[in-house]
Amino acid sequence: MAALYSPSMYQYDGLDQAFVDQRVAEFRDQTRRFLAGELSEDEFKAVRLRNGLYIQRHAPMLRIAVPYGLLASRQLRMLGEVARDFDRGYGHFTTRQNLQLNWPKLESVPDILERLATVQMHSIQTSGNCIRNVTSDHLAGIAKDEIDDPRPYCEIIRQWSTHHPEFTYLPRKFKICVTASAEDRAASLTHDIGLHLKHDARGEVGFEVFVGGGLGRQPIIGQSIREFLPLPELLAYLEAILRVYNRLGRRDNIHKARIKVLVKSLGVERFREQVEAEWQASRELAPKLEAAEVDRVRAHFDPPAYETLQNIDAAAGREPEFQAWYRYNTREHKVPGYRAVFVNLKRHGENPGDVTSAQMDAVADLADRVSFGMIRVCHNQNLLLGDVRQDDLFPVWQELRALGLAMPNIGTLTDMIACPGLDFCSLANAGTLTVAKQIQQRFDDLDYLYDLGDVEIKMSGCMNACGHHHVGHIGILGVDKHGEEWYQITLGGSVNGGYTALGEVIGPSVPKNEVAATVERIVEVYRAERSDGERFIDTVRRVGIKPFKERAYATYPEAA
Amino acid sequence: MRRILKRHEVAADQWRLFGEDASDADPIIVPLAELRKDTEAWLTRARKGRLGVRLAPAESPESLADVLPHLALIAIEFPNVGDGRGFSYGRLLRDRLGFKGELRAVGDGVKQDKIFLLARVGFESFELPSGENATEALAALKRYDVVYQPGAPVEGIRRQRFFA
Numbered sequence: 001m002a003a004l005y006s007p008s009m010y011q012y013d014g015l016d017q018a019f020v021d022q023r024v025a026e027f028r029d030q031t032r033r034f035l036a037g038e039l040s041e042d043e044f045k046a047v048r049l050r051n052g053l054y055i056q057r058h059a060p061m062l063r064i065a066v067p068y069g070l071l072a073s074r075q076l077r078m079l080g081e082v083a084r085d086f087d088r089g090y091g092h093f094t095t096r097q098n099l100q101l102n103w104p105k106l107e108s109v110p111d112i113l114e115r116l117a118t119v120q121m122h123s124i125q126t127s128g129n130c131i132r133n134v135t136s137d138h139l140a141g142i143a144k145d146e147i148d149d150p151r152p153y154c155e156i157i158r159q160w161s162t163h164h165p166e167f168t169y170l171p172r173k174f175k176i177c178v179t180a181s182a183e184d185r186a187a188s189l190t191h192d193i194g195l196h197l198k199h200d201a202r203g204e205v206g207f208e209v210f211v212g213g214g215l216g217r218q219p220i221i222g223q224s225i226r227e228f229l230p231l232p233e234l235l236a237y238l239e240a241i242l243r244v245y246n247r248l249g250r251r252d253n254i255h256k257a258r259i260k261v262l263v264k265s266l267g268v269e270r271f272r273e274q275v276e277a278e279w280q281a282s283r284e285l286a287p288k289l290e291a292a293e294v295d296r297v298r299a300h301f302d303p304p305a306y307e308t309l310q311n312i313d314a315a316a317g318r319e320p321e322f323q324a325w326y327r328y329n330t331r332e333h334k335v336p337g338y339r340a341v342f343v344n345l346k347r348h349g350e351n352p353g354d355v356t357s358a359q360m361d362a363v364a365d366l367a368d369r370v371s372f373g374m375i376r377v378c379h380n381q382n383l384l385l386g387d388v389r390q391d392d393l394f395p396v397w398q399e400l401r402a403l404g405l406a407m408p409n410i411g412t413l414t415d416m417i418a419c420p421g422l423d424f425c426s427l428a429n430a431g432t433l434t435v436a437k438q439i440q441q442r443f444d445d446l447d448y449l450y451d452l453g454d455v456e457i458k459m460s461g462c463m464n465a466c467g468h469h470h471v472g473h474i475g476i477l478g479v480d481k482h483g484e485e486w487y488q489i490t491l492g493g494s495v496n497g498g499y500t501a502l503g504e505v506i507g508p509s510v511p512k513n514e515v516a517a518t519v520e521r522i523v524e525v526y527r528a529e530r531s532d533g534e535r536f537i538d539t540v541r542r543v544g545i546k547p548f549k550e551r552a553y554a555t556y557p558e559a560a
Numbered sequence: 561m562r563r564i565l566k567r568h569e570v571a572a573d574q575w576r577l578f579g580e581d582a583s584d585a586d587p588i589i590v591p592l593a594e595l596r597k598d599t600e601a602w603l604t605r606a607r608k609g610r611l612g613v614r615l616a617p618a619e620s621p622e623s624l625a626d627v628l629p630h631l632a633l634i635a636i637e638f639p640n641v642g643d644g645r646g647f648s649y650g651r652l653l654r655d656r657l658g659f660k661g662e663l664r665a666v667g668d669g670v671k672q673d674k675i676f677l678l679a680r681v682g683f684e685s686f687e688l689p690s691g692e693n694a695t696e697a698l699a700a701l702k703r704y705d706v707v708y709q710p711g712a713p714v715e716g717i718r719r720q721r722f723f724a
Contacts, residue, residue, distance in 0.1 A: 046642060
């Protein structure tokens with residue numbers, strides 16, 4: 001089957017296309033001026049960051065936006081193409097649903113962006129102190145527990161926040177997340193603004209507004225400042241929040257500049273009062289969200305042409321390997337006869353989130369054949385084919401297995417999140433990828449993994465927390481100790497299942513070669529302490545961290 | 561000589577800064593603190609001639625509410641590459657406080673890469689820091705002909721998504 005779909009996702013109109021084209025032209029000129037010595041390091045830094053370009057340990061790093069994690073097959077193919085033509089033939093998907101290229105040449109970045117623009121992609125505002133790529137639930141539009149599809153509102157926010165005249169030079173980065181189900185699969189409460197889609201009594205769409213979440217050096221969970229914001233007021237209210245922040249947020253200390261610090265110092269009540277006052281004062285001249293515009297964007301997300309099917313038991317009578325894959329790597333779909341399928345980027349021996357150009361091509365082809373030409377990027381650094389017919393699952397599994405993308409460990413301990421760490425990132429204190437490999441090796445027995453059940457490991461190479469270690473059931477934080485890489489371990493963090501909590505440090509950090517063994521001792525405590533059917537995180541909550549603390553260091557008392 | 565970009569051209573500044581020479585003749589731009597040393601005296605002068613006030617990034621535009629109708633110019637400082645408080649000040653002065661005079665962006669942060677956005681929040685003149693290329697700065701105002709947000713009109717914009 002050829003790619004004949006017009007995918008059920010937003011398609012640029014003339015305005016959107018002209019904007020990205022003009023942005024590429026501007027960045028080409030800025031790069032030229034920098035290389036000609038006409039633009040200082042400092043000035044170029046401000047503009048290159050706002051175009052997703054970092055200067056890293058070994059080379060520049062380009063972060064390409066995947067708005068709310070949704071890709072058309074031709075876009076994924078293009079990511080594979082630019083990774084092949086301008087990099088080393090692979091890319092790295094991040095927790096914020098973006099793709100990072102680790103080895104592009106600075107002077108070729110304008111050419112990369114020009115190619116991306118041909119498929120309605122860009123890297124605008126994926127870094128720098130501005131409004132970043134808006135993220136959402138990877139099951140948006142297909143989840144059974146969803147109130148309504150959040151993606152049209154994500155797209156509206158994407159457009160409103162793009163090249164915003166007032167909010168492009170904020171005190172610090174600013175992340176917005178929109179979700180629409182109680183389970184919160186997108187970690188919304190760790191964002192500067194988390195919007196929870198709701199309906200009011202009349203069935204009108206609106207949002208509960210949470211502010212001030214964030215990880216990093218000072219992890220804080222977002223707090224509600226408005227129970228119901230009607231949709232037409234969405235942009236006006238976001239502008240009020242941003243304006244209060246732009247004026248009052250600290251600019252004297254980069255570590256205190258996030259909105260969470262402002263909310264904390266004012267107190268959430270006073271912050272709310274300021275926002276409400278600002279909203280009332282500015283409402284009239286704020287951007288309106290007209291019903292016609294909402295309808296225009298919504299229409300792009302009309303469901304694909306599902307067939308009328310019945311649910312079947314696709315795993316019945318199949319080999320155990322397929323049954324395990326079916327159980328761990330596929331998810332329920334709201335339309336009968338369909339399932340969502342993870343494309344696993346956590347195969348043991350690979351860096352979490354890494355994918356080769358050949359794999360991107362193959363997944364794009366597969367999506368064209370079996371999932372309406374669309375692919376989703378997940379917060380936990382996997383891909384997802386959202387709309388696969390249940391009677392296609394077996395051949396899809398065979399194909400994914402041949403591509404090395406079917407390891408049946410989604411939701412288990414080795415489906416871990418990890419930032420690129422010291423091997424790539426100039427901020428990192430310690431490596432993450434070799435530690436991830438150690439853990440994969442030690443936990444290479446699938447039956448043991450299945451027995452442990454749902455355990456989330458999240459690992460960051462420094463306190464900036466790109467690997468979200470604070471909210472891992474088991475969090476691992478790389479620290480530098482006299483020039484050596486050590487790792488601090490936290491327990492009890494959570495961002496989903498409707499429960500967001502920060503983990504607690506269990507004790508002194510451990511050296512690199514002890515991390516996997518320590519994790520094993522921790523999960524052994526769980527195996528000993530758990531009651532019937534109790535998940536790891538629930539046991540930690542019930543018994544507290546003391547028994548873990550006592551035994552995690554059993555063979556490592558000298559750690560200081 | 562200070563170079564001011566305004567209305568499609570770059571020309572020498574017609575305004576004097578307070579304290580830069582002995583005459584202190586009109587038209588003059590004074591810092592907020594200077595204005596507040598003797599507001600009445602400055603306003604008396606403003607009624608006869610033209611008065612401008614300069615705001616530092618931490619000085620809020622609301623603090624000018626009582627004198628606003630008498631001011632011919634407000635200069636807002638952008639001290640470095642990253643400080644963007646002035647973008648909100650521009651918007652507030654135009655939209656909420658109704659300032660109709662000249663709104664000028666000044667300081668080392670007023671670079672060609674920001675000029676388009678500054679114009680969109682209501683700035684109409686730009687003091688170019690030394691080293692900034694005047695021709696390129698003028699061209700930067702025409703960098704985009706499409707925008708998403710409502711804002712001050714900039715010549716050449718042909719499409720806009722959201723409206724107030």
